[in-house]
Amino acid sequence: MTSHPQPETIAAIQQLYGRQSHLIDSGAAREWAETFTPDGVFDSPSYPNPVVGTEALTQFARDFAASAFAKAERHRHVITNLHIERVDARTLTVAAYLQIIATKVAGPSALLRFTTLSDTVRHTPDGWRVARRTVARDDAPLPQ
Amino acid sequence: MTSHPQPETIAAIQQLYGRQSHLIDSGAAREWAETFTPDGVFDSPSYPNPVVGTEALTQFARDFAASAFAKAERHRHVITNLHIERVDARTLTVAAYLQIIATKVAGPSALLRFTTLSDTVRHTPDGWRVARRTVARDDAPLPQ
Amino acid sequence: MTSHPQPETIAAIQQLYGRQSHLIDSGAAREWAETFTPDGVFDSPSYPNPVVGTEALTQFARDFAASAFAKAERHRHVITNLHIERVDARTLTVAAYLQIIATKVAGPSALLRFTTLSDTVRHTPDGWRVARRTVARDDAPLPQ
Numbered sequence: 001m002t003s004h005p006q007p008e009t010i011a012a013i014q015q016l017y018g019r020q021s022h023l024i025d026s027g028a029a030r031e032w033a034e035t036f037t038p039d040g041v042f043d044s045p046s047y048p049n050p051v052v053g054t055e056a057l058t059q060f061a062r063d064f065a066a067s068a069f070a071k072a073e074r075h076r077h078v079i080t081n082l083h084i085e086r087v088d089a090r091t092l093t094v095a096a097y098l099q100i101i102a103t104k105v106a107g108p109s110a111l112l113r114f115t116t117l118s119d120t121v122r123h124t125p126d127g128w129r130v131a132r133r134t135v136a137r138d139d140a141p142l143p144q
Numbered sequence: 145m146t147s148h149p150q151p152e153t154i155a156a157i158q159q160l161y162g163r164q165s166h167l168i169d170s171g172a173a174r175e176w177a178e179t180f181t182p183d184g185v186f187d188s189p190s191y192p193n194p195v196v197g198t199e200a201l202t203q204f205a206r207d208f209a210a211s212a213f214a215k216a217e218r219h220r221h222v223i224t225n226l227h228i229e230r231v232d233a234r235t236l237t238v239a240a241y242l243q244i245i246a247t248k249v250a251g252p253s254a255l256l257r258f259t260t261l262s263d264t265v266r267h268t269p270d271g272w273r274v275a276r277r278t279v280a281r282d283d284a285p286l287p288q
Numbered sequence: 289m290t291s292h293p294q295p296e297t298i299a300a301i302q303q304l305y306g307r308q309s310h311l312i313d314s315g316a317a318r319e320w321a322e323t324f325t326p327d328g329v330f331d332s333p334s335y336p337n338p339v340v341g342t343e344a345l346t347q348f349a350r351d352f353a354a355s356a357f358a359k360a361e362r363h364r365h366v367i368t369n370l371h372i373e374r375v376d377a378r379t380l381t382v383a384a385y386l387q388i389i390a391t392k393v394a395g396p397s398a399l400l401r402f403t404t405l406s407d408t409v410r411h412t413p414d415g416w417r418v419a420r421r422t423v424a425r426d427d428a429p430l431p432q
Contacts, residue, residue, distance in 0.1 A: 004156070004159060007151050007152045007154075007155040007295050007299075008295045010155040010158065010159065010295075011151075011155070011295040011298040011299070012292070014158075014298065014302075014370070015292060015298065015371060015372065017369075018369050018370050018371035018372075018383075018384075019371045021369045021385075022369065022371055022383050022404075069430065072430060074402075074426040074430075076385060076402060076426065077369075078368050078369065078385060078387075079368060079369055080222050080223060080224055080368055081161075081162050081165045081166065081221075081222065081223055082158070082162050083159060083162035083163045083166055084159065084162075095162075095166050096162075097165075097220060097222060099222075099245075099253075101387075101399070101402055103401075103402050103426035103427050104427065105427060105428070105429055105430055106427055106429075107427060108399075108427075109387075109399045109400075109401060109402040109426060109427070110399070111245070111252075111253045111254070111255070111399070112253075113247075113253060114218075114220060114245055114247050114253040116166075138218040138220065138247035138253060139247050139248065139249060139250055139251060139252075139253070140249070141249055141250075142213065142216060142218075142249055148300070148303060151295050151296045151298075151299040154299040154302065154303065155295075155299070158302075224366050224367060224368055225305075225306050225309045225310065225365075225366065225367055226302070226306050227303060227306035227307045227310055228303065228306075239306075239310050240306075241309075241364060241366060243366075243389075243397075255389070255396075255397045255398070255399070256397075257391075257397060258362075258364060258389055258391050258397040260310075282362040282364065282391035282397060283391050283392065283393060283394055283395060283396075283397070284393070285393055285394075286357065286360060286362075286393055
């Protein structure tokens with residue numbers, strides 16, 4: 001049975017998710033990677049394999065920035081609909097919607113894809129960190 | 145005269161609205177209906193009549209899910225710009241923007257409609273619940 | 289060195305930003321202007337010069353509303369990804385994404401532009417107010 005976390009925990013998670021997008025979107029790759037635990041897992045069907053650990057996550061964020069730059073675009077991670085549940089004193093689950101929005105230089109902005117995050121977040125000596133992120137894409141096949 | 149609610153009330157409302165979208169969007173129709181009071185009212189110009197009470201709200205959420213599924217789409221309720229005002233110890237008003245975003249299987253995502261929620265939220269033995277939701281569509285005629 | 293603000297400060301800022309969009313979008317020009325300090329600065333590349341002070345900000349908000357109305361559109365300021373940092377006891381920085389979404393009467397909704405806000409927010413006798421807002425557009429040229 002999960003329960004509601006304290007208001008200060010909710011505020012801390014809102015800050016974590018608010019900050020996280022600005023980091024990856026502004027090219028702060030290492031700082032973005034460090035919003036995950038050192039053994040943190042990022043598992044998204046948009047990429048061939050799960051990305052595991054600070055070094056790999058840093059490289060992933062660098063590649064994300066380089067890919068947008070090569071297309072003369074800015075890509076943004078828009079987070080909404082945070083819902084936080086307490087699993088135990090040091091573990092939360094966080095659900096959120098994540099939209100990737102791309103803007104061409106001197107051009108229009110467009111919604112590239114719509115996804116849902118299902119995260120496990122763990123309390124560490126450095127504060128709350130994402131231990132595991134699972135991304136589901138809305139353009140995936142529907143369940144039969 | 146309205147006033148600002150306490151931080152713990154703001155956190156509770158953020159959790160209610162965060163959770164509510166995930167419920168209707170994932171097909172948890174009954175749980176979505178129970179985020180309203182038992183006599184809760186959902187009044188939207190997108191539907192012919194106001195929907196009133198847990199049973200009717202449950203059926204409404206089922207129809208919403210079935211309609212998206214029939215089109216091979218996922219529909220999401222994206223909530224932003226929550227603004228919460230205290231009316232009295234057991235009553236709040238909540239304003240929010242609600243975007244409906246549709247994604248076709250293997251296809252693009254698109255903003256289906258942009259609406260504003262004007263809600264009355266009531267404290268109940270089960271926590272805060274929506275007593276009345278009034279939806280305004282941005283594609284409605286402008287005031288003269 | 290910046291640090292995390294208290295949960296009650298985070299809640300107050302969320303309320304300020306939630307309310308601010310509803311004010312300008314509903315035509316409450318003076319109330320919107322008063323979410324800035326009396327000498328508040330709004331600096332956006334979408335407009336020829338920075339807008340400074342309550343009177344000029346009020347006129348700016350009136351012009352924004354009139355411009356949308358003249359096109360038979362509603363324009364909305366969608367705020368996401370708030371990230372708040374404490375500078376000192378009376379000063380915060382706030383980063384956020386701001387999307388402008390336009391809807392034509394009886395027509396579709398579209399993302400008009402995607403921007404990032406970098407704000408300085410100051411505590412005043414009337415609560416937290418925006419002292420300086422700097423807007424960056426995603427369609428601006430990329431750094432070389």
